Amino acid sequence: MPVIDKIASYADQLTAIRRDFHEHPEIGMEEVRTSGIVADYLREWGIEVHTGIGVTGVVGVLKGNGAGRTIGLRADMDALPIDERTNLPFASKTPGVMHACGHDAHTTMLLGAARYLAETRDFDGTAIFIFQPAEEGLGGARAMLADGLFDRFPCDEIYGMHNNPTGQPGKVGVKPGEAMAGADFFDIEIRASGSHAAMPHQSRDPIVIGTSLVQQLQSIVSRNVPPTEPLVLSVTQIHAGSAYNVIPSDCTIAGTMRYFDTDLANTVRQRMLDLCSGMAQAYEVEIELKNREIFDVLVNDATLSQAMLDIAADVVGSDNVSVTQQVRTGSEDFADMLRVVPGAYCTVGHEGTLPLHNDGFVLGEEILPVGASIYAKIIEQRTRAQG
Numbered sequence: 001m002p003v004i005d006k007i008a009s010y011a012d013q014l015t016a017i018r019r020d021f022h023e024h025p026e027i028g029m030e031e032v033r034t035s036g037i038v039a040d041y042l043r044e045w046g047i048e049v050h051t052g053i054g055v056t057g058v059v060g061v062l063k064g065n066g067a068g069r070t071i072g073l074r075a076d077m078d079a080l081p082i083d084e085r086t087n088l089p090f091a092s093k094t095p096g097v098m099h100a101c102g103h104d105a106h107t108t109m110l111l112g113a114a115r116y117l118a119e120t121r122d123f124d125g126t127a128i129f130i131f132q133p134a135e136e137g138l139g140g141a142r143a144m145l146a147d148g149l150f151d152r153f154p155c156d157e158i159y160g161m162h163n164n165p166t167g168q169p170g171k172v173g174v175k176p177g178e179a180m181a182g183a184d185f186f187d188i189e190i191r192a193s194g195s196h197a198a199m200p201h202q203s204r205d206p207i208v209i210g211t212s213l214v215q216q217l218q219s220i221v222s223r224n225v226p227p228t229e230p231l232v233l234s235v236t237q238i239h240a241g242s243a244y245n246v247i248p249s250d251c252t253i254a255g256t257m258r259y260f261d262t263d264l265a266n267t268v269r270q271r272m273l274d275l276c277s278g279m280a281q282a283y284e285v286e287i288e289l290k291n292r293e294i295f296d297v298l299v300n301d302a303t304l305s306q307a308m309l310d311i312a313a314d315v316v317g318s319d320n321v322s323v324t325q326q327v328r329t330g331s332e333d334f335a336d337m338l339r340v341v342p343g344a345y346c347t348v349g350h351e352g353t354l355p356l357h358n359d360g361f362v363l364g365e366e367i368l369p370v371g372a373s374i375y376a377k378i379i380e381q382r383t384r385a386q387g
Helices: 005-008 011-023 032-044 103-120 140-146 206-224 260-283 302-316 334-338 367-382
Strands: 048-053 058-064 068-077 126-132 159-162 172-174 177-180 182-191 233-237 250-260 286-295 296-298 321-323 343-350
Touching: 005 011, 005 103, 005 367, 011 032, 011 103, 011 367, 032 048, 032 058, 032 068, 032 103, 032 126, 058 103, 058 140, 068 103, 068 334, 068 367, 103 159, 103 367, 126 140, 140 334, 159 182, 159 302, 159 334, 159 367, 172 302, 182 206, 182 260, 206 233, 206 250, 206 260, 233 260, 260 286, 296 302, 296 334, 296 343, 302 321, 302 343, 302 367, 334 343, 343 367
Parallel strands: 068 126, 068 159, 159 343, 172 321
Antiparallel strands: 048 058, 058 126, 172 343, 177 296, 182 250, 182 286, 233 250
């Protein structure tokens, strides 16, 4: 069975909704406009609405025709701090902010499913529509959980999806078990002493120390992590100085670690501390490491992963769904929800091959009715499931 006819009939409206979100992107925990629009649509369709969960999160509750399971569907709403360079007629109007990861599409797809289910009510049990803020490293899932998400709205299962710019529209994939990496963000502050650039011997040069430390950090994975184990340590920022003729007093370094094995992650965290301590002693400066554990490892339930694929096959065809064994070193805070409620998270392919988090990323909008149909069928089928 292809895309649900009723959803296909309002695909143009879904496109308009998504383009409006794209034109007005909002950073995590600032999704006031977006969450307001989401809440208004849900109310218009007769869905019970709860707002302000995890700051700007929205939850919709829709009861079916009889007793059955309670199934959660989740979409993220936030954008990224990127200047858009797509030249689309509906490109971001907010300087320095862009939907470069497709969360505008995720929100729209879940809205499409919610409208269809509210109009048809061809399901038992209860559908929980979770619109989450701040997925991009700002702890939106944890904020919603801290606000009692699953205490207030208990779910038997929960499902999510992400667009995948593969150039292969409608290809759906799921990795059962460990699927996406856990992630740390780290900040390192080097407090040294500056001088005139013509008299470097009077300084403890934080740039020399910082660049040396970056090189040492890069040796951790190659010399402390078994080559058969996936782990990434990337330095992504280094900031120091403001003049051509001044050696600054401070330097800051920042980056991320991605991992699948907690013991290995702890080893890397300790090695980072040791290197910072050793460099501080060697250069007679202060070096402070602040590490934040941002995302858990995303673990898909094996049985529910297969159930999600079987449902997706009803929409895109059995030839277009697959179980993959490849883990992704990208991270996703839906992992935090999956630690509380069993579920699965899939990817859905679309036109366009520029990667996510790219200032030229363009989403293939043909994905909108596809994702909405998969979400809708999950509710129709899983609320009636016996296990």
